[in-house]
């Protein structure tokens with residue numbers, strides 16, 4: 001059997017195994033031979049000298065799905081990894097926090113840090129030293145099956161929140177793993193989709209969050225992606241791994257492969273890949289030893305990788321502490337409170353015609369609930385990030401908790417968007433209808449892209465509900481944008497709730513009755529038409545075709561990787577290459593620059609109160625190289641209930657020598673205010689906020705000239721702007 005075929009067969013077996021894996025934590029703790037009295041550098045060098053080549057090679061490949069080999073002879077215990085960004089997945093139930101896209105909707109750095117720190121603590125409680133998150137791939141197309149696992153469409157927002165996330169996890173002594181490097185912007189055929197991206201677009205859109213993770217947050221690990229980028233697999237892409245990550249960004253941490261995404265031995269070894277996960281197939285003795293003995297790979301290359309692993313492991317104290325930290329807990333009141341807070345702040349009120357929301361709990365006598373997501377809890381999307389929550393709260397349960405006892409909650413079933421006569425009467429006779437539509441972990445998941453339209457006749461269901469009852473509220477569950485044009489005009493109130501984790505039902509119920517005032521803002525744009533999204537012109541024509549696999553049942557999910565290699569090679573380039581021809585015009589950069597009206601703009605989100613943003617001023621009308629300035633303004637809560645506003649600052653280059661997006665987000669601040677309260681916000685801006693990436697000089701350039709700074713509450717709701725002269 002050829003290496004490649006063997007690999008494919010292995011993947012098949014492995015995928016089946018992984019879904020059922022429960023890694024066990026060895027109870028024994030080892031005492032390292034080279035102890036903590038020595039400096040880390042000395043421990044690393046002495047260990048390296050003591051390891052045999054065989055031991056070193058063994059350490060370059062994972063074990064038991066989520067482990068990294070230890071060396072018991074030297075007192076080095078196994079190091080365990082776990083998914084992922086919404087909670088700890090692989091070691092039994094954990095707290096299911098809001099999905100990263102919902103965290104992004106909070107625009108709240110501090111909240112993201114708190115969530116990540118709680119996840120870090122749960123890692124320690126179950127013996128995990130490396131968390132396989134956060135994922136920071138940009139939402140390029142709305143149907144990417146994993147958009148829910150990422151931080152939206154904007155590189156600045158994603159960078160800021162990735163930094164908070166990584167700092168939060170690492171504050172608990174757990175290494176974070178920023179992933180998937182790079183351009184894993186869709187799941188459709190992810191082992192084969194070759195992203196063709198120009199350098200400026202890479203630097204301005206797809207890489208900033210990775211760079212911030214490395215240079216600002218000091219992430220200890222990075223995971224490469226499945227796909228090729230500009231013709232070379234990410235796991236052996238020298239431009240990305242060696243030239244950029246190692247040399248330009250000076251990344252000293254560990255590069256690990258995504259699970260089964262190494263496709264050869266020498267390429268990844270030389271490009272800078274340290275660890276093949278979940279097992280050393282190409283990083284095995286059979287593959288590496290002959291290369292060393294024939295002098296084709298220097299042993300130093302192996303040493304370099306071991307040095308990086310040991311530096312992180314000794315440096316973080318992984319070898320010096322018991323695997324399980326019994327002072328840490330999984331779940332518990334504090335983590336559930338953080339999960340609830342994240343769920344509350346992730347909710348985006350997209351529309352609230354006539355002030356239908358909040359419902360007055362003392363006036364509403366009967367609420368009808370529609371849709372599967374009302375009784376099941378869509379805690380997260382599907383795939384490797386799905387956390388098994390111990391006690392998820394559904395919306396039905398949440399409503400029963402927040403409503404007074406006299407209020408009835410009735411659940412109405414539909415058959416593919418159709419409602420029976422008796423049920424229609426129940427909807428008509430209710431004071432309000434809450435239609436829970438959208439996706440769930442089965443149909444929005446890692447491994448395949450999802451459809452653009454709502455599934456299961458839900459658009460029809462919404463239209464029917466609105467016809468029967470004008471107090472219909474739609475609660476949308478999705479990791480990104482979805483078709484709304486065919487029903488949104490009839491709906492008076494709409495909430496985007498993404499995937500809010502295990503406290504989802506409670507947070508949504510509180511928002512419906514006004515016990516929680518929504519404050520989330522969209523971290524991506526919502527379009528009127530599918531074709532309004534720039535990326536879809538350069539993407540597979542029918543992404544939902546992959547969801548055909550769903551109809552085959554759970555087994556089908558594992559068939560994703562099973563295309564025989566020969567079939568891949570026969571694929572014409574046009575069926576493998578995804579040209580990112582829209583360049584930097586992704587999301588609102590495209591909508592704004594091409595004057596396309598979005599359905600709901602990036603940064604949009606309503607509240608039950610109103611805010612006023614006024615008095616915008618600059619600390620100086622000019623800026624010189626190396627200087628920083630401050631943009632100040634006053635935010636006032638003009639309504640009669642507490643709420644939070646996100647003040648957003650966008651920069652427009654008025655005199656650029658290259659085509660640039662109309663405006664780009666460069667600063668933001670979330671401000672919580674009591675009724676009637678005002679607060680000054682001060683946003684800092686440096687010259688990097690004025691720069692674009694110039695591929696000719698291979699550098700960031702801020703060109704002297706005029707810039708306009710826009711301050712607002714969304715990318716389209718701009719309250720004021722001022723000009724700035726950059727003097728260079």
Ligand code: BGC
Pocket residue numbers: 083084132179258259384446
């Ligand atoms: C995913 C990664 C994940 C890994 C381990 C892969 O399928 O792409 O994000 O960390 O599995 O479960």
